Amino acid sequence: MASAPENEKNASAPEKKTLTLKSMINNEEFVVDEHVALQSVTIKNMVDSDCAGDVIPVPTISGEILALVIEYCKNHANPSASEDDLKKADAGIVAKDIYTLIDLVLAANFLDIKGLLEVTSQKIADSIKDLPHQDVREIFGVENDYTPEEEAAVRAEHDWAFEGFP
Amino acid sequence: MEPGRREHKKNQKIEAKSKTQFPYLPEEIVLRILSKLSIDSLLRFRCVSKPWHSSIHDLKFKQQQVIVMSKRVEKWIIKNLSIQLIDHRGSIKNLPVPKPFMQPTKLPEIMGSCNGILLVRVGLDCFLWNPLNRCCTKAISIERFRYNFNGYFIVSGLCYDSYTDDYKIVLWNSGHCFVMVGSCRNKTWTEIPFPYYGRKVRAGPTIGGPFSLVDKEN
Helix, strand or coil: CHHHHHHHHHHHHHHHHHCEEEEECCEEEEEEEEECCCCCHHHHHHHHCCCCCCCEEEEECCCHHHHHHHHHHHHCCCCCCCCHHHHHHHHHHHHCCCHHHHHHHHHHHHCHHHHHHHHHHHHHHHCCCCCCCCHHHCCCCCCCCCCHHHHHHHHHHHHHHCCCCC | HHHHHHHHHHHHHHHHHHCCCCCCCHHHHHHHCCCCCCCHHHHCCCCCHHHHHHHHHHHHCCCCEEEEECCCCCCCCCHHHCCEECCCCCCCEECCHHHHHHHCCCEEEEEEECCCCEEEEEEEEEEEEEECCEEEEEEEEEEHCCCCCCCCCCCEEEECCCCCCEEEEEECCCCCEEEEEEEECCCEEEECCCCCCCEEEEEEEEEECCCCCCEEEC
């Protein structure tokens, strides 16, 4: 659906510049209007310094995640979108499981897209705030460097915060 | 049934994790996420690991979090004194009361806050209290203002001076044409002329470090 009008646009208005972003993980390619892609400061710097060829390779970001990033950029490049529309659209983009959100926040950080970084971090915070710390440790892949006694001591300092948690 | 289900859930999680290209998030992203959490989550997540503990220790309080000290207490029942945390969603949590605040005849009063640290007056002593890590230190005495405090309208605030790494207390009362600035580091008071009068002076909000007194008429 999305690609059809884009092709049309390219045919009728060839002066409109596009960039091709290519995920280096699964080689998926995305053709994007330049002004949409330039919301990424990383891509903007590449284009400004003439480092960008016809195809911009994006390392470490999968096609699935890149599609979400491009959806975000498209929404925010639309000058007629109201603040309310954007909020709803953002909420839709980050309505994902925690592991997808972690990939997305890394992508937003790498591509330097401030707004996306902000909404994704907020969503991650909302998703983990009521989880036991053991689950948070697992999700973030953090190694537990406490001895059981040390952990118990830290916990005892604020026992009230652990009420109802394992 | 129950253990089987749990096992299944765990497998799913590990499978999902392998999709992640980086199993570890850079520290700046972790900090960004932590800074969006409320105090009760943060206190629990100190148990995640030692690096998380120190990151959370260094975190500043969220702007939206407001500390409210309840004053509905009868003098002889200390346990009714409660300190409550209200976060930006409006949920209320009771916080443990630091020992120095538990004085049968004196009620603690919040005189200002800055960087998540509260300035609390108990009688003639001022304390700096960080509810996040429970640090409570006696900052400075207001003994010399013992008689100035009665019957006057007091405006107070706390600010941080990054140049001298010092928390400073600003006091003003409607009876004087100077403000008193107290240094928590040096335990000294300095008088600064203040050319405004009247009851319309209010403490302005502290943003980051600077403290301002706002005169409503000017």
